[in-house]
Structure formats: C-alpha cells, structure tokens
Amino acid sequence: MYTFSKEVFSERRQKLIDLIGPDSVAVFVSPGERKRSHDTSFPYRQSSDIVYLSGFEEPNTILVIAPGSDDGDFVMFVNDRDPLKETWDGRRFGPEGAKEVFGADSAFVIGDFEKKLAGYFYKREALYFTKDGSSRDDFILNKLTQLRFGRDGKSGPRILVDAREIVHEMRLTKSDSEIEVMKHSCKIASEAHELAMRHTKPGMMEFQIQSVIESHFVKNGAYGPAYTSIVGGGDNATILHYIENRDRLNDGDILLIDAGCEYKYYASDITRSFPISGKFSAVHRDVYQGILDVEINTIAAATVGTPYGELHDTARDGLIDVLRQLKIFKESREEILEKELYKKYYPHRSGHYLGMDVHDVGPYSERDGSWKTLQEGTVITIEPGLYFPAYDESLPAAFRGLGIRIEDDIWIRERGPENLTAACPKTVSELEAIIGTAG
Secondary structure, eight states: SSOOOHHHHHHHHHHHHHHHHHHEEEEOOOOOOOEEEEEEEEOOOHHHHHHHOOOOOOOOOOEEEEOOOOTTTEEEEEEOOOOHHHHOOOOOOOOHHHTTOOOOEEEGGGGGHEEEEEHHTTTTEEEEESSSTTTTTHHHHHHHHHHHHHHSSSSSSEEETTHHHHHHHHHOOOOOHHHHHHHHHHHHHHHHHHHHHHHHTOOBBBHHHHHHHHHHHHHTTEESSSSOOOOEEGGGGGGGTTOOOOSOOOOOOEEEEEEEEEEETEEOOOEEEEEEESSOOOOOOOHHHHHHHHHHHHHHOTTTTTTTHHHHHHHHHHHHHHHHTTTSSSHHHHHHHTTTGGGGGGGGEEEEEEEESOOSSSOOTTTTSOOOOOOOOOEEEEEOEEEOTOOOOOOOOGGTTTEEEEEEEEOOOOOOOOTTTTTTTOOOOOOHHHHTTTO
C-alpha cells in the first residue's frame, strides 16, 4: 500500500516548508469521488500531490502544511472511523491512523476543517493553494478574502501562490527510490508489450491484445493501466489517441500499441509498432527503420544540460529527413521547416515528463521563456512517429493507412541517458522473431 517509508514523506514535507518559508501556509485538497453510473463510482485515485507529500490514499482528505502552528507543521483532515461505512466501502485510518501511520502532527475529522482553517491563516504572509474545482475551493478562497479585508483585528495571507509552482518542481527530479519504483513499472510494461507481440496474429481483435497487456499489468502488482491503452491496427494507428480498440487486425497492416502501467503510483509509457503478420513489407520496413534511427539519435541527445526543446528539434529534423528520403516531400528541408509541412505527418512533440502522472508535472520553460534544461533525475519519454492517414490521396498507396510510433522512457543522468524500457523489443529483427510465436 505504501510506496515509501514515513521518513521519505517527512523529508519531502520539510523540503516544502524550507521552500515556502515559516510565514506561509500550504493547503492540498483531494479530488472528489466520481460517479460511474447510478450508485457506483469509478475506482478512486488520490491526488498525486497528496500522495507525494503523505502517502495517504483515502478520498475526502485535506493536508495543511503550517510551519509553527499550534497543531504542528503537518495537519491532516480525514474521514472519521465508521464501522458501517467501512463495511460497505473499505477500511479507514481515521485521525488516529493519520498520526500513527502517516506522521501527522495533528489530525482531525474532515468536518472540522472549516472551523479550524482561519487559525492556520492567521498572521501568514502567503497561501500556497491550487484551485482545481474542489467543492471546498470557494470556502478556502472566501476565508482568505475575509482575513485580508476583515475588521476583527485578525490578518491573513496577502499573497496567493499556486502550490503547483513549488510541489511540481520538487516532483520533477526523481530520487533513487522513485527511480527504482519506475524501473519496476517499466519492467512490467515491457513484458506486457512483448506478450502482446507474441500473441498477435491476423484475425484477432484489438481488444484481445489489449486484454493480454492489461492482464499482465494486474497480475504483476500494477494498479492497472496508467492511461487508456491504445491498440490500433492499420489506419487506426494514424489516430493519435485511438482508444476504441474494437476492430479486427488485418494481415498486411501495422499494429501500434501505446500502453503503460501504474505501479505504486508511478507510470510507465511505451509505444511499439509492428507488423500483424510478423514480417515487415519493404515500405513499412523503410518507414519503421527511419523512425527507429531518429528515436535512437534523440535518446542519445537527452543529456544533462540540454535544453528540453532541442530534443524535439532533433526528432523533428530527423523525421523530415526520413520524409524526404521516402519522397513524401520533394521540398527542401528549409522549406519544410519554414512552412511546417512536416506537421501533416508528425503533429505532436517528441515526448513529455514521466512520473506519478503519465504526462508528469513540472515546467518545460523558464520564466524568461527559454527552455528548461534537462536535469539529473528527470524522467522523460521520447516518442517520434509518422502517421499517413488512409484518406490522404496525395500519398503513394503503399503508405496510406500506416501509423508508426516508437516510445521509450528515459532517465536523465550525469553519466548519460538510461533507457528504462530497453528490454522491450524494437529492432526489426527482434520484432520479426517474436510476433505470433505464442502457443
């Protein structure tokens, strides 16, 4: 249940206190439960920020970081113990468990939050808080306004700061213990993709391959997919976020699978593309190998100190060369760049941060607009691809309905980037030796 020890979470909270200073207060509110249909709810997933700072998973939770308050630096508001509700909906820790297990200095039932909030605001200079649609947003901000302009002699924070500015910068750099968890998430996902390759045969349904992947996730301790799995054969692979996964896999087509798992709140994110028949056609092989070469070169460029945007430039320029070699474009590289012609077949960027969220948090640019440079401990995806829709009659027929993307998860290190998903097959020879070999 708990990813790390209490000491790890305590160290994170202390770092947050050091960053906001003794005269500030930070409030973190959990998202509400979401109804699925009638009287059933979607499985609850706690806010990544709350998990990052406490490890606490229950809904209806508020964390208050209030340095030097009478209740201590770390205060939790949680659901009370209730035998009847716990019989129906699962066990609760209650306030006592919040203190004993999760290290809160003080803990109260959630119903006490409104009457105690003003005490944490009193004489504070700044409130760190993120408005994200919670039912308590208005109460918190109204209380802030009352204390700013009230006439009762009490004063509250004069400055409102988005808490994400601090916490998301903290989350951007992964500790060694976080990397170990992410490595395991990547291991599970890599194995699942290889299983999918082995089971793929013409005539199967996309959802059957999806079931192979997601079953492996759960069998190996993951909560499930880190995002909705994409399993698209043929022209479906040209739809970037295709999630219906309900069509038949046809001989002669390429299957694109974009799937990763969430293990102990940390995501993996892998894309592989391969021939459903087990053998690449000459055209498909040329496209695939060109994209693979671009991906390998872009991974090599992911070094500490590299401006993040340069990775996209590396991938983009490489894919432009591929498009010209394939004679999809006859224009010069300069004209393709100037007119952004490449976006017709490469409409997305080269990757994103990865961590507790699959599109993980943290800034990509500095306040002056320059790209943020890659730092030791950051994890990113690198995922070049080309997509040739079946409806595009300007393309030679052999290219239409072809979508290929290759994506790996890369740990940025001083001694060079490490591919956390390197175990997942991706060379032409590896793929052709594996596809369809399941008994």
